[in-house]
Amino acid sequence: MTQQRTRDERRPANDGRKAAARNRAALIAAAREIYADSGLNAPLSAIARRAGVGQGVLYRHFPDRAAVATAVLDENVRQIEQAAAEPGADIVGVLGVLTWHQTQSAAFISLLHADRAGEVSAVPEYASALSGRVERALRRHLPAGHRLGGEREDLMIAVAMVSGAVAGPTREHRERRALAAWRLLGVEVGAVRPYGE
Amino acid sequence: MTQQRTRDERRPANDGRKAAARNRAALIAAAREIYADSGLNAPLSAIARRAGVGQGVLYRHFPDRAAVATAVLDENVRQIEQAAAEPGADIVGVLGVLTWHQTQSAAFISLLHADRAGEVSAVPEYASALSGRVERALRRHLPAGHRLGGEREDLMIAVAMVSGAVAGPTREHRERRALAAWRLLGVEVGAVRPYGE
Amino acid sequence: MTQQRTRDERRPANDGRKAAARNRAALIAAAREIYADSGLNAPLSAIARRAGVGQGVLYRHFPDRAAVATAVLDENVRQIEQAAAEPGADIVGVLGVLTWHQTQSAAFISLLHADRAGEVSAVPEYASALSGRVERALRRHLPAGHRLGGEREDLMIAVAMVSGAVAGPTREHRERRALAAWRLLGVEVGAVRPYGE
Amino acid sequence: MTQQRTRDERRPANDGRKAAARNRAALIAAAREIYADSGLNAPLSAIARRAGVGQGVLYRHFPDRAAVATAVLDENVRQIEQAAAEPGADIVGVLGVLTWHQTQSAAFISLLHADRAGEVSAVPEYASALSGRVERALRRHLPAGHRLGGEREDLMIAVAMVSGAVAGPTREHRERRALAAWRLLGVEVGAVRPYGE
């Protein structure tokens, strides 16, 4: 009764099972780009379109909007964790990687604000898990007596503050503002770069 | 007698032209409440409904979504300006009023971040005018040698940073975080209160 | 961000406020026809299309699928009630009107079966209210010692049975089967006709 | 040793051709369960999933939705035929088995109503073949002078009537109503049980 396709319609290629992983990656990449442009509430259909797949594929890989966001953010968070896990890592270096992601991804910034009213309605409980991982990665290298080691909340408030400062049309703009923010906080930050570059 | 149509039979409550101003005010008040509950992307119809007017009235007074937001924010900004204009005003006091509004209104916070991608689609060019007024109000009382008087951008970056820190379910939560943020910046802030309290 | 119509698109007539009642009636009529063809789960969009209105109009008048069904069925039920309220009404006549509606409307039949698994998922609690009204209308004229006056449930079970028997391509087919069903039940039925004809 | 690929590394459980029959049976069983839970319009994917097979298998065995339903119903019908074929079978006993299936399976009930508009979109022409088999099984034992032996159509109309009466959350509810229906028809029915109980 419902969805009778009109039969032997044109039907585009089916790249078979191999495409699954590729599609998933393409979706995440597309989501990252779309999020950068339009924020976390961008239409899912836009993500699917940009990834060059049908709507259904997106739903197959991600049950809901939050799952997409999480997948994208997970990669950011993982890089920070990796930076923190390197031998010889220190707070200065990890903050550099963190800052790089803050200048790179509007979605990532939203993550670090979280619960601002209903505005960032995506990323609900996921958010706190992810931002908890960021916090652990940082705190692991927070030396005694560090500027942000006073009150328990200071560390993540500072991160949120820098996120608040980040704005501007180009990454360079955003980096400049991020560094100014850290300077105002009196916190030293290392090279602003992705992990592994 | 038979022909005497019951007067005001189908007369929509049209109280004349003074109703216009009243409606405008009602719309702004409604928008403020709706924004607080549901964020800046709340449906315009919800605002009209809460204001108790038809959709058309909203469009008569405000050409688009941004105009509504601007009108709401305008009142916040005006209070800050008034605080700054008072005899004996100083930066500490004005920052207190500013901070109050930051803890009060999600919309106001968005204003002070400004151009963060498409996320806050309302408040486009309007925003910079309003945030310029906030900046002028603050800078007017910025004493030489103030913590935020160094680089030209520092002042508004700091404001954006505090906005970034503000989050939480209740106004008290948000105030605590805002004050923590100012403390981390090393900036003294007066009583957190609306102007004219 | 969301629904920017591409501006000064073509825009069909707006018939103004007067059209409201007309549209509501058109929707109910359309729903009745669609239901007859396709059952109660027919797409709402089909109803709107057949009524010649936009989707939104349907949702304005009826909050959900059940409301549409109720509106349609309400008219059937009301006719039965009216038949029962007439001076000189008796069970034989009322059953005739009931039977007419059974042969007329697939939706009405569904109402009288109700809770058959998830199949007739529309019309949830509404259904029992409506079918309760039918029951009251009938019981009001049920003479002592009537064939269906034995067990409490017999009356509505019989009605459901006749509904089960009704099937066939034309109304005449369905009427023949309905009358055969009543005959098998040993129940006398008057002229099969709508109320007021 | 290094080259020795772990056998059955990526071998989808393809147990050879005898698996085919097993899959078919699993699909029918799954469909029966799903139909009981969710009605005849349940998604085919749910059936495949419950059967533990891929979507493709379902399509290999059944060309369309109706074929699945038919296969399920076929088993019900066969039981009735078997009951009728037993030595010493009589109408009373066969009606008992028939009634059991009516109380058991929403799908089976739909079968016996048949062509009620588009509501039960499955079971098109297949239906009449199946319901013809039910009719033959019954008529074979219909004694002269039986209550349902009058008009040619009476027999199956009565069956449809009982189907119409069957409703309710549990099998016990449904059985009670079915028996009430037969009682109203003045038809004696034997033990309500599956064939071969």
Place this chain on the structure above:
DNA sequence: AATGAATGAGGATTCATTCAT
């Protein structure tokens, strides 16, 4: 000057069906 109905595009989500592997 207000009302509130209508339009219809947009986005979410579900599934029937096909097909590479």
Place this chain on the structure above:
DNA sequence: GATGAATGAATCCTCATTCAT
């Protein structure tokens, strides 16, 4: 023979915006 991914149409529902009254 089986798997299960992909496609994309269909439906639901929401709202921005216009406009007759």
